[in-house]
Amino acid sequence: MNLGRYIRRTAAHQPDAEAVVCGPVRLTYAELDDLSNRLATALRGLGLIRGDRVATLAANRAELVVTEVALYKAGLARAPINARLGATEVAHMLRESDARVLLTDAAHLETARVAAPGTAVKTVLGYDGPSELGPGYAETLDGTAAEPVEVDCAPDDAAVLHFTSGSTGKLKAAVQTYGNRLALLRKSVMSADTRIGPGCRQILAGPVTHASGMPLMGIFFAGGCAIVLPRWDAEEFLATVERERATHAFVVPTMVNTVLALPSARDHDLSSLRQLVYGAAPMSPQRIREAWELFGPVLSQGYGCGETTSGVLFLSTEDHRRAIEGEDEELLLSCGRPLAEAEVRIVDDAGAPVADGEIGEIVVRGPDVVPGYHNEPDLTAETFRDGWFHTGDLARRRSDGYVFIVDRKKDMIISGGFNIYAVEVESVLHQHPDVFEAAVVGVPDERWGEAVKAVVVPRDGAALDEAGLIEFCAERLARMKKPRSVDLVTALPHNPNGKIDRRAIRERYWAGAERRVH
Template sequence: MNLGIYLTRSARHWPDRSALVCGDRTWTYARLEERANRLASALVRRGIGPEDAVASLAWNRGELVEAEFALYKAGVVRVPVNARLGRGEIEHILRDAPVRALIFDEAHRADALAAIAAAGTDCLPVALDAVPEEALAYDELLAEGDTAPVAVDTHEDAPAVLNFTSGSTGSLKAAVQTVGNRLANMRKTLMNDESRPRPDTRYLACGPITHATGMVLLAGVFGGSTTHVLPAWSAEAFLDTVERERITATFLVPAMLNAVLAHPGAADRDLSSLRSVRIGGAPVSPQRLRDAVALFGPVVAQGYGLAETTSVVAGLSSADIARAVAADPELLQSCGRAAYDTEVRVVDEQSRTLPPREVGEIIVRGPDCVSRYWKAPELSAQTFRDGWVHTGDLAWMREDGYLFLVDRKKDMIISGGFNIYSTEVETVLYEHPAVREVCVVGVPDEKWGEAVKAVVVTRPDTAVTAEEITDFCAARLDRFKKPRSVDFVPELPHNRNGKLDRKAVREPYWAHTDRRVH
């Protein structure tokens, strides 16, 4: 088994078709295949094989796609390092994983070289841009290889990707995504009529292609589509690219969606080429889904998944969302139903399946679900039990199988003995016309233990008071759920993948307390 064979096959079928576009550069399928083979064979000749890993540390660029397929071909484990990680975290990854080479861009040269030196491991520095004395040029490494197809045989249980993400404590952990997990992810994407890449698909990768945005690259190559990689995110660049390149499909995290919806010229752009706009990576409010449908048309879908599941495990189709907007408003709060061969359950503390509409933890299993974290047996034992991934997400399931997220276990607010789900309060706040973005957290309270606080970013040229915000919520929620206080801020923090960083919002309010609820 080798995941790189799909690029080889597509290059044979469509050699002159555009496979990849980034900035002013274009790769045909033939060119992408040629450069991936060169890199794969060069790594093999240097003795880097299936027991080894190669890491990448760069902002979005085409060479990251070349490297992904080269590593599939060579059977080498891929370690995509988030470009926003600090030097110490990069060093940790190099020490933790069997990284034999680190490919980096000019923006990360200092951190890459310092981390390699500090880690003290046998790691080859490979520079994509200006080449320091202690590094090898990326193109020189490719010149060591040749263009003959490479397909090192691998087993479906062999690690393909170590996906390092921050846990709830802030420490890095790596979900071990196997060859079989990645293959299952590809099959699932191809089985979905809305997301299935075809030769006429032009997919815009807006976020880091090393993470969720790039999860469809393998399926895209299989289907003969063209992937447009956005070098740097901005709402303006997104709108320009969709309009100019006649993009047909894209993926946005909610923070990106908020930015596009807030762009003053968005409604004047020609976005009619879009056939699929998928929202994921974090919960999205019903109001924002309505706004997205108003802007993009009835092509908006959303999905729920984790690094531990490799891909989407539940989805709300564009037809579901259109129906919800027209006649089933409750459904707009759902993240969808189980996707294809994934099993999804909502369970209690003893892992017993709960009846409809009772809140419990989501657990999932399927061929795309990973079974362990890298070098973390205790954490693995907590998360992966009896073949199920215990997500740490709280939800309830409707009688017809639709799943409704309510919160992370660790984010649930307990005030006066009542459980309050931050996302429920945020859903109401997003309906206020002055609210652009909001984060609801629990803050210390002597009487109640925790109190609900809303931290709000308002829309430009709007004026609203804290009292108006709390009154708005009081009219729509049980009174114990309404915010007890409101702070207005110019912007909210987001983590390295563009998700709202709830922990960073909460931290200042608990910084000087002796007892912490979470």
């Protein structure tokens, strides 16, 4: 098998159609096929063979897309590194991946200079030109013939070492195989809710090295165009939808929040949008309704992770409509039903399925679930049991198959012997019209062991007070679940993938505590 052949096929069918747009760079399918052939040939000329690792460290740019396609063609494994990470974390990822080649941009040359020594990296290719670390990307491609490259791979060959964002405190790599990536391509075109076709134009708003890049091969397989934002900017996102006549987009809830906060949001023509998929974190029903009002009836939601090679649960646009129009309002709290080939269960601590309505852990199996973690046999054995991936997410299932996430196992607060789910309290806080963003954590409490703490960012110009927010929650939750205290802040910490970093928030309150619950 070889995933790169689909680019070659689409290039033969529509060579002049746009494949990639990123800032000022616009690549046709013929150009994407040509450039990826040249890069694949150049990498093989460096002595790389099937299965060797290649790392990337750069902000969003068209060359990252070319690199991904080239690695598929050459049968190599990609180790994408989030561009926001520091030199220590980058060095760890280079060592863990055994990458022999690193492609980086000018902004990260100093990080590469610090991180690469002592690793397996032998060649550093500079996307912005040659440097003292190695040759330039363009110069290398200009001196390489564009012969077709198609290395045959086995389904269990590593395609991507997908490093987590480190929210658990340790960077680990889920080994996405070529079989997993082919399953990702299949599920992107199997459903009318996720499929695009020739002429469709999808905005990828986050780092294409991670979740935002998951749709790429499905777009190219179908003959659409990937519009990659160089960086996130809410105003530029809306301008890009209007200018490029984008039909599809993938965003995270934090991005939606920043768009909704723009006074000028309604000044843009968003009528070309057919689907706006959000995922990677929960979004409150109030925000979903506001987004529906702004963007129109185009919202859908995906739930998945690196270990499941993108989404495995999906809440469709029709599901959103039913909820917003009052037919089934509870659906706004759901992350959907199983998508494509994934099999999803809710199980107890022994791995046995729980009854509908009871809380258990989400487990997943299927062709898109990775075989394990790179160089982590103990963690793999703990997380992948009896063929099932244990997500660590607590949820309940409705009798018609809709899944409702309650919390992360590690984020559950135990106060006075009661289990309190941070997500449930956060969803109530987000119903308050003056709350822009909120996070709930457990903090030390001599009487209760843990107490519920809300950390809240007010909307611009809003006047919030602690007592009022606590009473707002008390009116909508069991009183034991209401926050015992509220801290008002100007911003919440986010991890490199844009999710609120609960671990960092919790650390502020547990630093120096004699006993830690988590």
